[in-house]
Amino acid sequence: MTIPTLAILVSGSGSNLQAIIDAVESGRLKAHIAVVVSNRKAAYGLERAEAAGIPTRYHPLKPYRDAGKERSEYDADLATLLAEYSPDWVVLAGWMHIFSDAFLQHYPQRVVNLHPALPGQFPGAHAIDDALAAYERGEVDHTGVMVHLVPDERVDEGPVLATRTVPILPDDTHDTLAARIHAVEHDLLVATLSQLTESGRAQE
Numbered sequence: 001m002t003i004p005t006l007a008i009l010v011s012g013s014g015s016n017l018q019a020i021i022d023a024v025e026s027g028r029l030k031a032h033i034a035v036v037v038s039n040r041k042a043a044y045g046l047e048r049a050e051a052a053g054i055p056t057r058y059h060p061l062k063p064y065r066d067a068g069k070e071r072s073e074y075d076a077d078l079a080t081l082l083a084e085y086s087p088d089w090v091v092l093a094g095w096m097h098i099f100s101d102a103f104l105q106h107y108p109q110r111v112v113n114l115h116p117a118l119p120g121q122f123p124g125a126h127a128i129d130d131a132l133a134a135y136e137r138g139e140v141d142h143t144g145v146m147v148h149l150v151p152d153e154r155v156d157e158g159p160v161l162a163t164r165t166v167p168i169l170p171d172d173t174h175d176t177l178a179a180r181i182h183a184v185e186h187d188l189l190v191a192t193l194s195q196l197t198e199s200g201r202a203q204e
């Protein structure tokens with residue numbers, strides 16, 4: 001059996017990338033990480049990849065914006081860049097760009113996103129703070145984590161692969177809630193990727 005190949009896209013710290021690297025090294029996740037791509041040069045995730053001997057690529061949006069190019073050109077070029085590595089799965093592990101079809105059409109049912117909230121709740125970049133604010137208004141007593149497929153340009157929506165609930169505690173601050181959410185993310189992302197790579201496809 002051939003080992004599935006992953007391309008992992010990061011924009012920041014890359015703690016979820018690290019969880020994947022550790023799971024591959026320990027044998028919990030039977031996959032090969034072919035490349036880690038970042039849109040940010042300073043992303044610590046790139047250092048984590050280099051430390052693990054994984055090829056890295058930097059693909060910034062700014063030169064496209066400066067040249068007046070369409071966003072779809074950036075997306076198409078990223079798809080071309082990734083094609084060099086023939087990934088079976090593209091994993092968005094803290095990737096802060098929204099993809100257009102110019103990218104997604106190359107990976108139907110193959111782009112996996114991680115989001116620190118449950119389906120239909122708190123989309124976007126401030127999900128943890130939004131959950132805390134909703135808790136303070138008495139609207140929710142928990143938040144969560146989801147892993148889902150990215151079929152189109154909708155933000156943090158698409159067929160759900162896995163979810164896990166995270167309670168919000170009375171003394172929670174952003175940092176304490178974020179720490180518990182990240183710990184859940186690290187485990188859920190690896191568990192979901194293990195299922196996907198073993199079944200070879202997304203479950204219906």
Ligand code: GRF
Nearest residue numbers: 013014015016094114115116
């Ligand atoms: C995670 O909370 C992820 O759900 C969100 O961005 C964060 C990335 O964290 N999309 P890290 O870079 O993996 O540490």
